[in-house]
Amino acid sequence: MELKSVTVEKQGLISEIALRQGIGFNQIKKILRKKDVKVNGVRTNKDICVNKGDKLDFYLEEIKKDLSVLYQDENLIVCNKEQGIESVDFYERVRQKFPTAIFTHRLDRNTGGLIIFALNATAYDELFKALKQRTIEKYYLAKVYGKMPKQQQALTAYCKKDAKNSFVKVYPDYKAGRLKIVTEYKVLNFDGENSLLEVKLVTGRTHQIRCHLAFVGNFILGDGKYGKEEINKKYKYKYQQLFAYKIIFNFERNSMLEYLNGKEIKLQISL
Numbered sequence: 001m002e003l004k005s006v007t008v009e010k011q012g013l014i015s016e017i018a019l020r021q022g023i024g025f026n027q028i029k030k031i032l033r034k035k036d037v038k039v040n041g042v043r044t045n046k047d048i049c050v051n052k053g054d055k056l057d058f059y060l061e062e063i064k065k066d067l068s069v070l071y072q073d074e075n076l077i078v079c080n081k082e083q084g085i086e087s088v089d090f091y092e093r094v095r096q097k098f099p100t101a102i103f104t105h106r107l108d109r110n111t112g113g114l115i116i117f118a119l120n121a122t123a124y125d126e127l128f129k130a131l132k133q134r135t136i137e138k139y140y141l142a143k144v145y146g147k148m149p150k151q152q153q154a155l156t157a158y159c160k161k162d163a164k165n166s167f168v169k170v171y172p173d174y175k176a177g178r179l180k181i182v183t184e185y186k187v188l189n190f191d192g193e194n195s196l197l198e199v200k201l202v203t204g205r206t207h208q209i210r211c212h213l214a215f216v217g218n219f220i221l222g223d224g225k226y227g228k229e230e231i232n233k234k235y236k237y238k239y240q241q242l243f244a245y246k247i248i249f250n251f252e253r254n255s256m257l258e259y260l261n262g263k264e265i266k267l268q269i270s271l
Helices: 014-020 025-033 087-097 121-133 208-215 229-235
Strands: 002-007 037-039 055-060 069-072 076-081 112-118 137-145 152-162 167-171 179-190 194-201 242-248 264-266
Touching: 014 025, 014 037, 014 055, 025 055, 025 087, 076 087, 087 112, 112 121, 137 208, 152 208, 167 208, 179 208, 194 208
Parallel strands: 112 242
Antiparallel strands: 002 055, 037 055, 069 076, 076 112, 137 194, 137 242, 152 167, 152 179, 179 194, 242 264
8 A cells, every 4th residue: 555645735535635745536535435545644434524634544456567558759649558457547647648648538348448638738639539539439349248249340229328326228119218329340250159249339329349340249348337247257267358459540630730631550359
């Protein structure tokens, strides 16, 4: 554990003081839950108001120092996020090495792979625009249950997010409140039981790959939310077998990032 001690300079909540010290929001919730914070020598799990002059001791889990950077220039970096870590916590690690890094998109906690970070405000604006317009191509590798109906296909359906339960329901037809989803896949291998897919998102909805493949009967192995427990137990995967493994850049003409057009960043991974 790493000890970070702070003398409060201005009255405020423990979480507010922690944020000003560069401790991430998810990490704050975790240390409060585990009583890994002391106020004047007394442990607490409450986000209480502390006063000027109070002493706070935060007991932080050691952050891994190694960072896998697959591409870097003066405007952006592309990093490999491990499975089992929230994107916001990974961002904290990135900022230790690249203090000016800015979040542009995120991955689910149990999805591994490539995340792009801007290194300045202008690059962020260009990346944000390209990601929103979906001109940056993002490809995923997914190991799914069973055999796919076709070797290559664009799947179309409709989804509705249940925010309360953090779950996305998929439907075959449109009704008010449902959003269209389009997911392209190509079968790379079938081992007699399960399939390895390259997946490309045409639309970009919450949990889209996971819920859409599960909807057609080919859920991602290891997915505890959209998969089947008995099958996941059989294969003993700790995390869902889904990785953001390839990015191809494409920016507008005269964009400051136009020099990256056509550049492919690829994560070497075996599933």
